[in-house]
Amino acid sequence: MSAHSCCEMEAPQPLGVSGAAVQTQIMSGGYDLNLFASPPDCNFLCSVCHGVLKRPVRLPCSHVFCKKCILQWLARQKTCPCCRKDVKRKKMVHVNKLRKTIGRLEVKCKNAEAGCVVTCPLVHRKGHQDSCPFELMACPNKDCTARVPRGALAEHRQHCPHGAQQRCPLGCGATLGPAERVRHNCYRELRNAWTQRQERSRTLVLGLLQRMRKVYRTTSLIRRQLAQLGDFLEEDDALLLGGPQEEAEATPEGSTEAEGWGTQGQATL
Structure with missing residues (x-):
């Protein structure tokens, strides 16, 4: 029996296993028919x-199946799903x-429903998927x-709430988190920064003026004290210099008077 006639048969269902369970186990074997740009050949x-053969293998009875599908089947039954002949796994042959041939079939991008319109050979599908702009990617932010x-x-x-902080791309110098970047306004930020800087400058100027007044008052006090000290020292110098001079001036007058008295005494005598 050819693969073409076999594909029209419905795969038998093993005893003791429900249809839903069998469908769940074997649906992942071949390629989905909706993946292809045009309906593939029944062979x-x-x-x-019931999908397009993936890694096809041929049994001794010439029937061809997906490798995964037939291995799952033989794990439950040791016969061909189509002709019921006994099958040994050692007798399976890969149909390269x-x-x-299947690898050259045109397929749609797996993100076609998301909007990708690219078609390519099946063997190149993985390469396109690695660069497809519609491919879902995990955010790299922790x-x-x-x-x-x-x-x-x-x-x-740029807007991820878990992203790291970044500098404003417009050059205002602000460091912004993801949430801040959404509502960031450079003009407002610069105006606020200028206002804050003016306030700091005003505070610094007022502080400097207060210190200057304090230094001026201290300097004035020191000058007055120095002036008083200078006056005091001048008075002491005057006293120290005036005493000996008066004594020196007093001594000659006394000597003259003594001499006069001595002359008068001699005259009397």
Whole structure:
């Protein structure tokens, strides 16, 4: 039985396992049909997961399945899902040629629903995904759990509440957190900074004036004290210099009088 005829068969359901459980176990085997830009050929479909073959393997009975799908199937039953023939895992063969053919099929970006319109071969899908602007990316800021499209990540980081503080990009010099950057106004910030600087300057000038007045009062007091000390020293100098001079002036007069009295006595005698 060919892969084409097998794909039209519905995979048998193992005993004791519900349909929902089987569907949950095997749906992740092949590629989703909605991934492809145009409906793929029926020969490229896996009859277990009904998706496009992913890592296809062929059984000895010539039926082809996704490797993951058939391994999950054989873990429960040892027969081919299509023809029920006994299967040994050692007899499975990788179909690399079919894998390369499927790899050339055009697929849509996995972010097509988000707005990406790019299509590319299946083998290049991962490379596009690594640069797709619609790919969801985790915010690199610590403690932030947001996931945003790659194209909007830079803007998110500017407004992320967990982001680090940054300088204002307009050059006002302010250091801003994410929440502050949203409502930041350079003109208002500069005006407030200028007002604060004027207040500080006014306070400094008033303090300097008070100190100058205090220094002036102290200097005036010292000058008055020095003037008083100078007057006091001049009076002491005058007293010290005036005493000996008066004594010297008094001595000659006494001597003259003594001499006069001596002459008069001699005359009397």
